[in-house]
Amino acid sequence: MRRILLVLAALGLLAGCTEAASNDPPPGLADRGTQVTTAKPKRQDLTNRVSLSGKVTLNPTFGLVAPIDGEVRYLDVKSASGTPTKPTKVANIWVSGKATPVEVPAGAVFAGRLVDDRSKVTAGMPIVSARQTGYGIVADIDGTQAYQVSDQLQSVQAQIKSGPGPFPCTVLGTLAALPSGTIPEPKAPAVNPSSSAPPVAQPTQGQPQQPSEATGMRLVCVGPADAKLINGAAATVEIITAKVTGALVLPVEAVAGSQGKGKVEVIKDDQTREIRDVVLGLTDGKVIEIKSGLTEAETVAIPGPSIPDAKGGGQQPGIGK
Numbered sequence: 001m002r003r004i005l006l007v008l009a010a011l012g013l014l015a016g017c018t019e020a021a022s023n024d025p026p027p028g029l030a031d032r033g034t035q036v037t038t039a040k041p042k043r044q045d046l047t048n049r050v051s052l053s054g055k056v057t058l059n060p061t062f063g064l065v066a067p068i069d070g071e072v073r074y075l076d077v078k079s080a081s082g083t084p085t086k087p088t089k090v091a092n093i094w095v096s097g098k099a100t101p102v103e104v105p106a107g108a109v110f111a112g113r114l115v116d117d118r119s120k121v122t123a124g125m126p127i128v129s130a131r132q133t134g135y136g137i138v139a140d141i142d143g144t145q146a147y148q149v150s151d152q153l154q155s156v157q158a159q160i161k162s163g164p165g166p167f168p169c170t171v172l173g174t175l176a177a178l179p180s181g182t183i184p185e186p187k188a189p190a191v192n193p194s195s196s197a198p199p200v201a202q203p204t205q206g207q208p209q210q211p212s213e214a215t216g217m218r219l220v221c222v223g224p225a226d227a228k229l230i231n232g233a234a235a236t237v238e239i240i241t242a243k244v245t246g247a248l249v250l251p252v253e254a255v256a257g258s259q260g261k262g263k264v265e266v267i268k269d270d271q272t273r274e275i276r277d278v279v280l281g282l283t284d285g286k287v288i289e290i291k292s293g294l295t296e297a298e299t300v301a302i303p304g305p306s307i308p309d310a311k312g313g314g315q316q317p318g319i320g321k
Contacts, residue, residue, distance in 0.1 A: 037302040046247045048282040050148045054139030056233040062220040063176035064128040066121040070095035077110045083133045104130040111212035112181015129181035129212035135229040139237040141217040155240040169221035181212030249287040256304045265301040
């Protein structure tokens with residue numbers, strides 16, 4: 001009997017210890033809701049690289065933009081009798097009495113106006129539609145990629161699926177969202193009072209007879225002459241827009257925003273927190289450049305702060321959320 005009592009007592013002590021242990025927090029884990037993931041900015045080389053899906057297209061349409069702010073004045077363009085071997089001047093941008101020419105590159109023809117004559121335009125605004133003669137590679141750009149791709153293209157390479165490549169691909173004009181090109185109204189026909197024949201409308205010299213096609217956000221480039229291309233063949237276009245050496249970077253999950261200005265949550269030495277504005281630069285999708293607003297010695301929380309939506313009824317998460 002005495003032995004049985006001793007065994008029961010031991011079991012009771014063991015159960016009590018187990019119950020007390022179950023109430024204690026697991027060792028090494030913080031309380032629920034405590035921010036435990038942090039990051040410090042670090043230095044590394046960064047390349048803004050974007051990969052686009054495209055295809056080989058015969059006579060693709062592309063856009064030309066205004067080189068400067070000013071007033072656009074279009075020219076009467078003569079119809080091309082063949083593939084132009086020299087650039088074709090199609091408009092001037094006038095500022096303070098000085099004209100800056102806009103030219104369709106050699107190998108392409110004028111396809112339409114994208115704004116009204118004598119309109120006020122800004123640098124980078126699409127104003128002319130042109131059409132490449134022969135094969136080009138067309139890569140469509142969706143909204144999530146639009147801000148990653150700028151008109152400062154340092155390098156463009158193309159690879160034809162199960163075909164030639166990779167090879168350098170020369171960009172035609174500049175990336176642009178193109179509306180349908182317009183054709184100027186025909187000039188009024190000359191009337192001879194002594195003639196009984198009805199007047200015949202004369203088309204404006206050199207203006208194309210059909211408006212250019214409407215396109216979305218796209219990039220058009222041409223490969224080397226010795227690259228064998230087949231209409232409709234699938235292609236991948238890789239774009240490098242910029243490079244920076246020794247950039248101060250953070251993981252994208254630590255930053256709210258992805259272009260120009262953003263916010264981070266700084267954790268100070270006393271564990272207090274501060275939402276801070278930062279200036280952003282390049283991103284490769286994994287890390288993002290911090291141009292100013294943060295130092296290497298500081299620590300930030302992951303994930304980054306949320307941004308209220310426009311209606312104030314919810315939270316818009318940061319880039320990495």
